[in-house]
Amino acid sequence: PKTLKETFAAKLPAEVERIKKLRKVHGSKIVDEVTLDQVYGGARGIKSLVWEQVRMLSEDWAARSDLPGYVVELVDRCPPDLHPMAQLSLAVTALERDCAFAKAYARGTNKKEYWEYVFEDSMNIIAKLPTIAARIYHNVFREGRSVPVAVQKDKDFTFNLVNQLGFGNNEEFTELMRLYITLHADHEGGNVSAHATHLVGSTLSSPMLSLASGFNGLAGPLHGLANQESLNWLQKMKATIGDDLSDKAITDYLWSTLNSGQVLPGYGHSVLRQTDPRYLAQRTFALRHLPNDPMFKLVSQLYKLAPEVLTQHGKTKNPYPNIDAHSGVLLQHYGLRETRFYTVLFGISRAMGVLAQVIIDRALGFPIERPKSYSTDAWVGFVGAK
Numbered sequence: 001p002k003t004l005k006e007t008f009a010a011k012l013p014a015e016v017e018r019i020k021k022l023r024k025v026h027g028s029k030i031v032d033e034v035t036l037d038q039v040y041g042g043a044r045g046i047k048s049l050v051w052e053q054v055r056m057l058s059e060d061w062a063a064r065s066d067l068p069g070y071v072v073e074l075v076d077r078c079p080p081d082l083h084p085m086a087q088l089s090l091a092v093t094a095l096e097r098d099c100a101f102a103k104a105y106a107r108g109t110n111k112k113e114y115w116e117y118v119f120e121d122s123m124n125i126i127a128k129l130p131t132i133a134a135r136i137y138h139n140v141f142r143e144g145r146s147v148p149v150a151v152q153k154d155k156d157f158t159f160n161l162v163n164q165l166g167f168g169n170n171e172e173f174t175e176l177m178r179l180y181i182t183l184h185a186d187h188e189g190g191n192v193s194a195h196a197t198h199l200v201g202s203t204l205s206s207p208m209l210s211l212a213s214g215f216n217g218l219a220g221p222l223h224g225l226a227n228q229e230s231l232n233w234l235q236k237m238k239a240t241i242g243d244d245l246s247d248k249a250i251t252d253y254l255w256s257t258l259n260s261g262q263v264l265p266g267y268g269h270s271v272l273r274q275t276d277p278r279y280l281a282q283r284t285f286a287l288r289h290l291p292n293d294p295m296f297k298l299v300s301q302l303y304k305l306a307p308e309v310l311t312q313h314g315k316t317k318n319p320y321p322n323i324d325a326h327s328g329v330l331l332q333h334y335g336l337r338e339t340r341f342y343t344v345l346f347g348i349s350r351a352m353g354v355l356a357q358v359i360i361d362r363a364l365g366f367p368i369e370r371p372k373s374y375s376t377d378a379w380v381g382f383v384g385a386k
């Protein structure tokens with residue numbers, strides 16, 4: 001059987017030809033109009049990116065999973081109150097020392113071959129993420145009293161992640177994490193972690209530095225950190241309301257959050273205008289495996305109440321829950337209660353999607369990304385305002 005790399009290489013020439021032809025025949029077609037609101041509104045909805053997906057190979061990753069000693073040392077030296085996402089970003093940045101792409105570039109390699117090195121780097125990074133994450137977890141939440149066990153080369157990627165975190169004896173949790181890792185890789189190109197990785201990669205910066213940029217974006221509370229924020233907020237809600245989990249008490253709490261100028265974490269989305277299908281996949285899992293978990297019940301009650309409150313509030317374009325409104329509740333059910341670690345798990349999965357794209361970017365020879373910027377005075381002139 002062919003390896004993933006051979007399969008990709010075999011498909012590449014036809015894809016390059018397809019895009020060449022598409023651009024030759026349709027290159028001057030207008031695909032979008034841009035309003036001034038979009039310019040000031042975070043480029044929301046402007047059609048300007050291309051995004052695709054590839055599959056993964058657990059076995060290959062297991063074989064590449066060993067960490068260089070200096071990365072272990074670096075992680076071990078991080079103070080426990082440095083956020084795990086910052087630690088993850090540091091460790092991935094440090095992996096750049098062994099970057100095959102940067103070395104190939106320095107040798108003067110032909111740009112047609114870039115993707116092959118980026119592929120190797122991407123596989124190496126993904127392979128090492130569970131060990132890095134587990135190291136951070138043991139250091140921060142087990143006071144370094146334990147270290148992650150070795151990767152089992154005959155087991156799948158997610159089993160090894162769960163096992164290294166210390167939960168390997170729980171088959172149901174491992175199954176949850178297989179779902180989790182699959183769901184969180186899924187994305188389109190415009191979200192911050194995907195776009196940041198793609199943008200930095202477009203300068204031919206290494207896959208390590210590009211991914212670290214994506215992780216730095218994922219670490220924001222409006223993006224991946226929302227999974228941490230969501231569970232913290234649910235717990236705070238429970239502690240504040242006490243035993244009276246009536247619809248009225250919860251609705252009042254939702255309003256108190258909104259009226260104090262905060263967002264409801266886990267609700268809203270820049271692109272979706274319905275309940276996030278990834279939320280629903282997690283809900284299906286919860287209904288099957290933990291229907292009586294009190295936190296799941298609270299999440300379900302919010303699902304019933306929050307869209308109405310957000311609609312009355314009248315600001316958010318999408319009053320429905322996103323992926324981050326649900327994941328924390330599943331993790332805590334199986335004993336992974338350290339919310340500060342949650343976004344690291346998101347990151348491990350997200351790396352697969354965004355690095356796959358970086359490989360494709362280099363294979364298709366995408367250029368450096370460079371939108372044009374104007375001052376407000378220039379925009380005022382452009383739209384003919386006074």
Ligand code: CMX
Pocket residue numbers: 044191221222223224225226258262263264265266267268269270271315316317318322323324
């Ligand atoms: N609670 C309160 N207000 C919200 C809201 C929420 N959950 N979601 C959106 N709004 C507000 C926005 O803050 C914005 O207010 P202002 O006009 O005062 O700035 C207004 O509604 C319009 O926002 P929008 O166009 O609907 O949404 P954006 O594209 O600007 O933002 C998102 C999208 C996800 C950042 C936003 O919905 C939000 O902050 N949600 C809560 C945080 C969250 O769950 N993030 C995770 C998203 C998924 C992920 O990336 O992992």
